[in-house]
Amino acid sequence: MAKHKDNKTEEQILEAAQKVFQAKGMEGARMQEIADKANINKAMLHYYYRSKQLLFEAVFKKAFSLLAPQLNAILNDDSSIEDKIKEFTHNYISFIIKHPYLPNFIIQELNRNPNFIDKIKKNVDFPNIDKFKLQVKNEVKTGNIVPINAEQLFINILSLNIFPFVASPLIKAFTNVDDKEYKMLLEARKKEVSDFIINAIKK
Amino acid sequence: MAKHKDNKTEEQILEAAQKVFQAKGMEGARMQEIADKANINKAMLHYYYRSKQLLFEAVFKKAFSLLAPQLNAILNDDSSIEDKIKEFTHNYISFIIKHPYLPNFIIQELNRNPNFIDKIKKNVDFPNIDKFKLQVKNEVKTGNIVPINAEQLFINILSLNIFPFVASPLIKAFTNVDDKEYKMLLEARKKEVSDFIINAIKK
DNA sequence: ACTTTTGTTAACCAAATGGTTAAACTTAAT
DNA sequence: ATTAAGTTTAACCATTTGGTTAACAAAAGT
Numbered sequence: 447m448a449k450h451k452d453n454k455t456e457e458q459i460l461e462a463a464q465k466v467f468q469a470k471g472m473e474g475a476r477m478q479e480i481a482d483k484a485n486i487n488k489a490m491l492h493y494y495y496r497s498k499q500l501l502f503e504a505v506f507k508k509a510f511s512l513l514a515p516q517l518n519a520i521l522n523d524d525s526s527i528e529d530k531i532k533e534f535t536h537n538y539i540s541f542i543i544k545h546p547y548l549p550n551f552i553i554q555e556l557n558r559n560p561n562f563i564d565k566i567k568k569n570v571d572f573p574n575i576d577k578f579k580l581q582v583k584n585e586v587k588t589g590n591i592v593p594i595n596a597e598q599l600f601i602n603i604l605s606l607n608i609f610p611f612v613a614s615p616l617i618k619a620f621t622n623v624d625d626k627e628y629k630m631l632l633e634a635r636k637k638e639v640s641d642f643i644i645n646a647i648k649k
Numbered sequence: 650m651a652k653h654k655d656n657k658t659e660e661q662i663l664e665a666a667q668k669v670f671q672a673k674g675m676e677g678a679r680m681q682e683i684a685d686k687a688n689i690n691k692a693m694l695h696y697y698y699r700s701k702q703l704l705f706e707a708v709f710k711k712a713f714s715l716l717a718p719q720l721n722a723i724l725n726d727d728s729s730i731e732d733k734i735k736e737f738t739h740n741y742i743s744f745i746i747k748h749p750y751l752p753n754f755i756i757q758e759l760n761r762n763p764n765f766i767d768k769i770k771k772n773v774d775f776p777n778i779d780k781f782k783l784q785v786k787n788e789v790k791t792g793n794i795v796p797i798n799a800e801q802l803f804i805n806i807l808s809l810n811i812f813p814f815v816a817s818p819l820i821k822a823f824t825n826v827d828d829k830e831y832k833m834l835l836e837a838r839k840k841e842v843s844d845f846i847i848n849a850i851k852k
Numbered sequence: 853a854c855t856t857t858t859g860t861t862a863a864c865c866a867a868a869t870g871g872t873t874a875a876a877c878t879t880a881a882t
Numbered sequence: 883a884t885t886a887a888g889t890t891t892a893a894c895c896a897t898t899t900g901g902t903t904a905a906c907a908a909a910a911g912t
Contacts, residue, residue, distance in 0.1 A: 455890090471674065473674060474674075474675075488871090489871085490889080493888095497871080498871090550756075550760055553815060553818075553819060560818040595841070598838065601834070604812065604820065605809050605811075605812035606809065609804075610804050615763040617807065619766045620776055620803070631800060639805075642801075642805060643849070645795065689861095690860060691861095692860075699901095700901080
């Protein structure tokens with residue numbers, strides 16, 4: 447019999463762990479709470495994942511592997527800069543509205559342990575900026591867009607798309623906007639953000 | 650004799666607590682580590698701040714009260730939108746380069762406990778967007794800038810300025826940039842970001 | 853001088869927490 | 883049917899952790 451043939455329990459654990467880790471972070475999460483949420487005995491967590499650290503890493507990798515393809519879309523696609531920006535902002539914001547916990551979880555835990563990224567680079571199809579850099583240089587040279595550093599443009603695109611999800615409690619407070627209104631603001635950003643970026647870089 | 654006349658110890662504690670909380674978060678921080686860093690007995694922490702929670706709140710309030718005036722600058726100043734954006738991005742990035750832990754700490758802990766913001770609103774000169782909204786509406790009406798929602802513009806400004814500090818490990822990995830180069834990128838953003846925003850909104 | 857308040861320490865404590873163990877149960881191959 | 887491997891449980895354990903206590907020291911008020 448192969449190890450862990452029946453993966454039902456294993457998946458229940460991973461789902462429960464996802465919820466708890468994303469809500470409370472590595473330090474705040476409790477193994478007992480994960481077990482309860484998965485409707486299993488606490489010992490099972492260790493049977494399947496050995497330790498809290500390894501369970502956490504499994505959750506993290508899964509989260510990251512959801513996010514990575516989204517970024518590869520803008521970095522490695524063949525369309526024009528303008529089309530990419532339009533498509534990326536629309537797709538990305540739609541995606542995150544469905545997984546609002548994701549960016550914050552990844553950023554938070556990466557700050558807690560920055561060299562964690564090395565483990566991820568080995569296991570996931572890690573986004574790479576090289577192609578995007580060439581493209582930006584080209585479009586600057588041909589005069590399609592204003593002179594701009596590819597890294598800076600990439601940072602701007604990420605910032606405008608991700609930050610409103612990461613800092614939502616803060617922004618809600620500053621703008622005196624309730625949850626429902628904020629949701630509408632985010633929805634509007636699907637178009638708003640790409641217009642903003644394209645306006646900023648087109649000649 | 651007034652309570653806590655000699656505030657030397659109290660300040661040592663707050664400084665140590667700041668460092669530990671900012672590095673490890675509320676859950677990850679250990680009272681013993683704070684005591685060690687402050688060179689005092691662990692019981693003193695409770696003597697001066699009663700509990701971990703209250704010590705944490707003291708640290709948080711202090712951090713927030715550093716950040717708030719920066720935001721009030723852009724929200725309540727009397728200069729033109731363009732000047733504000735130029736000044737704010739320059740000042741804010743300079744400020745955060747000196748306190749790189751700050752935005753992440755605040756965002757992280759606010760996500761962990763969103764209704765924490767209510768406690769802050771009572772104790773700090775909390776930034777308010779009303780005046781900024783009027784100004785944006787005006788400048789749109791007079792045709793100085795492209796039609797844009799004040800909240801969206803404000804979110805964009807915050808995103809472009811804050812996110813690169815919050816997500817630095819992630820961005821460094823995506824852009825294949827080391828610490829030194831990233832520092833230079835951030836330095837360049839003092840001008841880069843304001844150009845980007847102004848380009849995006851000016852007619 | 854002496855009494856009271858404030859500051860500081862070491863030792864202690866109960867609760868929580870990640871993790872282990874050993875035994876029981878289930879499943880499937882022989 | 884027997885065996886062996888995988889799965890699940892309850893009880894247990896060592897350690898860590900925030901917090902307390904009681905005694906002592908230093909200042910300050912009288």
